[in-house]
Amino acid sequence: MPHTESDKTKYNNQPDPMIITGGMGVHISCWQMVRIVSMMGGLGVVSGTALEIVYPRILQNGDPGGHVRRAFNELARRQPALAEPLGRLIEKYYIEGGKAADAPFKTVPFAKLSRIEGHTGLDSFWESSRELQALTLAANFAEVWLAKEGHDGLVGINFLRKVERPLPYSLYGAILAGVDYVLVGAGSPPELPGMIDLLSRHQTASLPFKVHGARSDSGEFYVTVRPETLVGSNAGVLKRPKFLAIVASFGLARVLASNPKSRPYGFVVEGPQAGGHNAPPAKMRFDDHGRQIVEYTEQDRADISAIAGLGLPFWLAGSYAGAEHLREALAKGATGVQIGTAAALSGQSGMEPELRARVARMAARNELVVMDTMVSPTGFPFKVAQIPGTVSDKAVYASRRRVCDMCLLQANYITPDGALGYRCPAEPVDAFTAKGGRVQNTVGRACLCNGLLATAGLAQIRADGYVEPPIVTLGDDFQTAKELLTLLPPGQETYSIGKLLFFLRKGVQA
Numbered sequence: 489m490p491h492t493e494s495d496k497t498k499y500n501n502q503p504d505p506m507i508i509t510g511g512m513g514v515h516i517s518c519w520q521m522v523r524i525v526s527m528m529g530g531l532g533v534v535s536g537t538a539l540e541i542v543y544p545r546i547l548q549n550g551d552p553g554g555h556v557r558r559a560f561n562e563l564a565r566r567q568p569a570l571a572e573p574l575g576r577l578i579e580k581y582y583i584e585g586g587k588a589a590d591a592p593f594k595t596v597p598f599a600k601l602s603r604i605e606g607h608t609g610l611d612s613f614w615e616s617s618r619e620l621q622a623l624t625l626a627a628n629f630a631e632v633w634l635a636k637e638g639h640d641g642l643v644g645i646n647f648l649r650k651v652e653r654p655l656p657y658s659l660y661g662a663i664l665a666g667v668d669y670v671l672v673g674a675g676s677p678p679e680l681p682g683m684i685d686l687l688s689r690h691q692t693a694s695l696p697f698k699v700h701g702a703r704s705d706s707g708e709f710y711v712t713v714r715p716e717t718l719v720g721s722n723a724g725v726l727k728r729p730k731f732l733a734i735v736a737s738f739g740l741a742r743v744l745a746s747n748p749k750s751r752p753y754g755f756v757v758e759g760p761q762a763g764g765h766n767a768p769p770a771k772m773r774f775d776d777h778g779r780q781i782v783e784y785t786e787q788d789r790a791d792i793s794a795i796a797g798l799g800l801p802f803w804l805a806g807s808y809a810g811a812e813h814l815r816e817a818l819a820k821g822a823t824g825v826q827i828g829t830a831a832a833l834s835g836q837s838g839m840e841p842e843l844r845a846r847v848a849r850m851a852a853r854n855e856l857v858v859m860d861t862m863v864s865p866t867g868f869p870f871k872v873a874q875i876p877g878t879v880s881d882k883a884v885y886a887s888r889r890r891v892c893d894m895c896l897l898q899a900n901y902i903t904p905d906g907a908l909g910y911r912c913p914a915e916p917v918d919a920f921t922a923k924g925g926r927v928q929n930t931v932g933r934a935c936l937c938n939g940l941l942a943t944a945g946l947a948q949i950r951a952d953g954y955v956e957p958p959i960v961t962l963g964d965d966f967q968t969a970k971e972l973l974t975l976l977p978p979g980q981e982t983y984s985i986g987k988l989l990f991f992l993r994k995g996v997q998a
C-alpha cells in the first residue's frame with residue numbers, strides 16, 4: 489500500500505535523506521549536533537524527551553550563549569499570546585551567571601493532569617497545568633528552532649510513546665517551529681498521524697493514555713492539547729511534518745500501514761542492537777530469582793523484505809553505522825539508515841564531555857561492555873553501558889536513594905477514592921507498593937530521568953550535596969566509533985559529527 493497521489497501532495501514530494509541521526513534522549517541529540525547533520529544533508533533528529541526539564545536547567549546554568557532566551561523570544565514574536573507565560577518562565581528559572589555549582593536545580597512541577605470539564609460521554613479529557621503546557625511547548629519549539637536556524641536542511645524530533653503526558657504539548661511546540669519529521673518509538677503510535685494533522689491546523693488533539701485499575705465501563709482517558717487556549721486564534725499556517733513510526737517487527741508495521749488513519753509516512757526499523765529502549769524479545773526468560781533476562785535471537789529481527797513489501801519508505805537502525813551497512817540497507821530497498829551510538833560518541837553530542845571522553849577511551853581499548861537490562865521503569869529492555877561510577881556500577885546502584893521527582897515514566901492508576909494517581913517502579917519501594925504497585929516490578933529498576941539528565945551534564949544535586957549519578961545507554965556496536973577514534977591525532981579525544989557523516993557516505997553516492 490504505497491502512498492497515493494494525494495498523500496504525495498500532502499508530503500510535497502520532498503526528497504528523503506539517506507542518513508538519519510536518531511533522536512537520543514535525554515539531550516544527547518541536542519540541537520547543536522543536529523544542526524550540523526541537517527546542514528550536511530542528513531536528517532538530524534533532536535530528542536524531545538524531558539526538554540521541559542532540560543530547558544529550565546539550562547536557564548539556571550545562566551543560559552550560555554543566550555540561545556534559550558533567543559528562541560523563547562522568537563516564539564513570543566510569532567505567537568504573542570505566549571509572550572506573558574514565557575516571560576514568567578524566564579523570570580522563574582533564569583539565573584544570570586548561573587546558579588552556584590553546589591546548589592540544587594529548582595524542580596519543575598510534575599505533570600499532574602486535571603480533568604477538562606464540559607465533556608459528555610464516557611471518555612474523559614485531561615490536561616497539564618497551564619504553566620507546564622507553556623514550558624513543554626516552548627522547550628520543544630526552541631530545540632527544533634535552534635536546530636533549524638540559518639539553513640534549510642531537514643530537522644526531525646523524536647518522542648517516546650511511553651512518555652505520554654507531555655507528548656501532545658511537545659508535539660505542538662515542534663510543529664510550531666516547522667519540524668520536518670516526527671519520529672515516535674517505545675510503544676505503538678497509531679494516533680500520531682491524526683494528531684499531527686490536527687495540530688498542523690491548530691486544532692485540539694488528544695492522545696489516549698493507559699490508566700491501571702480503571703473500570704472497563706469508564707471509557708478512554710485522553711491527554712489533550714487545545715492550541716486555541718495557548719496561542720489564540722489566527723495563529724498562522726503550519727507545515728505538516730512527515731511521521732515515521734519506529735518499529736521492531738513487520739507485524740506492527742503492517743498493522744500501522746493497513747489503516748489510513750494510522751499509516752505513517754514511513755518506518756525506522758530498529759533491530760535489537762540499537763541503543764536506548766528496545767522491544768522485548770519474542771521469548772522472555774527468567775533467572776533463578778525470577779528476574780527477567782533479556783536475550784535476543786534471530787527471531788527478534790524484523791522481516792525486512794516484508795517491510796519493504798509494504799511500499800512505504802523505511803530506514804534501518806541498530807548497527808548500521810558504516811558505509812558497508814548503508815550499502816546493504818540500500819540494497820534491501822531502504823531509503824537509508826538511522827544511526828545512534830557513533831553520533832552519541834561524537835564531539836557535538838550532548839553527553840557530558842568528560843564522561844563521553846571516558847566512554848570513548850573504553851570503546852577504543854575494547855573495554856566497553858553494553859548489556860541488555862530491565863533497569864527502565866517502563867518495563868521495556870534498555871541497553872546500559874557498564875561504566876564504573878555510573879548507575880551500572882553495583883555499588884553506585886545500591887547506594888543511590890530511590891526517588892521519583894521528575895515523574896516522566898510514571899504509570900497512571902486509579903486511587904481507592906477514584907482519583908487519578910501516579911506511580912513509578914523506581915520510586916521508594918514502600919511508596920510504590922502503597923499505591924498498588926507490585927514489589928517485583930521494582931527489582932533492579934532505576935530512575936532514568938535523573939540518570940539520563942546526569943549523563944547530559946545536568947545532574948540534580950540534593951540538599952545534602954549528593955549528586956545524582958549518570959546512566960549511559962549505547963548500542964551494541966561501536967565499531968565505527970572505534971575506527972574514527974583510532975584515526976585521531978594525538979591529544980584529540982573526540983571526532984566530529986561531520987567526520988562521522990563523511991565516513992558513512994564513503995563509497996555511497998549521497
Ligand SMILES: Cc1cc2nc3c(=O)[nH]c(=O)nc-3n(C[C@H](O)[C@H](O)[C@H](O)COP(=O)(O)O)c2cc1C
Pocket residue numbers: 509510511512513514516535537646647648672673674734758761762763764765805806807808809826827828829830832961962963964965
Ligand atoms: C544514547 C542513546 C540514546 C537513545 N535514545 C533514544 C530515544 O530517546 N528514542 C529513540 O527512539 N531511540 C533512542 N535511541 C536509539 C537511536 O535513535 C538509534 O535508533 C539507534 O541507536 C541506532 O542504532 P546504533 O546505535 O547501532 O547506531 C538511543 C540511542 C542511543 C545510543
